[in-house]
Amino acid sequence: MAPDGDLDLEELGYAATHKLPQVTLLYWVIKIAATTLGETGGDMFSQTLKFGYFLSTVALFAIFLVSLVAQLRAKSYHPAFYWAVILTTSMAGTTISDFMNRDASAKYLSNGATSLGWGPQGLGIGYPVGAAILSSLLIITFAVWRATGHPFSITKITSFKAEALFWTAILISNTLGTSLGDFLSDSSGLGYAGGAALIAVLIAIIAALYFVEGVPNTVLFWxxxxxxxxxxxTVGDYFTKPTIKGGLGLGTYGASAVLAIIMIGGVAWVTLQTRRETKLAVAAAA
Known part of the structure; x- marks a missing residue:
């Protein structure tokens, strides 16, 4: 940003030539809102609406593919496309993780239910095994990414292949994050609030490392x-789960609505800002 508050030429060029956003504080606010909405939204489909983990996974993965095609076909950065993919990977990641880790036991099904939706109830492999599998897949993705020679930095991803690897890593990391969050909430003994507090502390440490010279920003980003x-x-579960289980009991509908408003507001603001940058870039190039 130029000293007088106007965009400098480098920023104008970025806005006009890149497909992925610059990482700012607002980026992380929208990201947290999107991932929390992904948790409550995924649970709304699979549990509240009783579609089950299998059907919800199939449907949400299909929606993810539609949003991904729109993003990959775009020639420049469109905030709505980008954040739609982030949201759909979060929702699909929620149900994929639940399908992998859970089963039809009373531990996961409330109100005495014995089944949830059509199809397989879940593989029941458990959070530790699920997290280990997903961690391995994420490591393999990064290894393949490194072997291609494409940069890991979000600000340097400009080719189709690099962006495809980026979104593969995003889908796996969001699914892995669900498994880790559910493990902290359900199995670690920390509960929803305790799990959220632990993750918040770790994120605060990462934020502090941003100001330490020599620590790669790309590592901190991922x-x-x-x-x-x-x-x-963990925050999504804390909002939606009943008080008897340690949550606030707000339900998936109410929590999802509030989070959707926050996310839509953030994306609308970024969209207006991006359009302004693009117009200024065109005017500067004229």
Whole structure:
């Protein structure tokens, strides 16, 4: 940002030539709102509406693919497209994680239910095994990404192949984050509030490391990106789960509505800002 508050030429060029956003404080606010909405929204489909983990996963993964195609086909950065993919990976990641880790036991199904939706109830492999599998997949994705020679930095991703690898890592990391968040909330003994507090402390440490010279910003970005997902998972569960289970009992409908308003407001603001930057870039180039 130029000293007088106007955009400098470098920022104008970025707005006009990149497909992925610059990482700012507002970016992380929208990211946390999106991942928390992904948790409450995924649970709304699979549990509240009783579609089940299997059907919800199929439907939400299909929606993710539609949003991904729109993002990949875009020639420049469109905030609505980008954040739609982030949201759909969060929602699909929630139900994929639940399908992998849970089953039809009373531990996961409330009100005496014995089934949830059509199809398989879940693989029931458990959070630790699920997290280990997803962590391995994420490591493999990064290894393949590194082997291609494409940069990891979000500000340097400009090719189709690099962006495809980026979104693959996003989907896996959001699914992994759900498993980690659910493990902290349900199995670690910390509960929803305790799990959210632990993740918040870790994110605060990452934020402090940003100001330490020599620590790669790209490493900090991906660490924060992965950890904001379990933060969203634990906060989402804390909002929606009944008080008897340690939550606030707000339900998936109310919590999802509030989070959607926050996210839509943030994306609308970024969209207006991006359009302004683009207009200024065109005028500067004329």
């Amino acid at each position: 660490a924060a990106f992965v950890l904001t997902r379990p933060l969203g998972a």
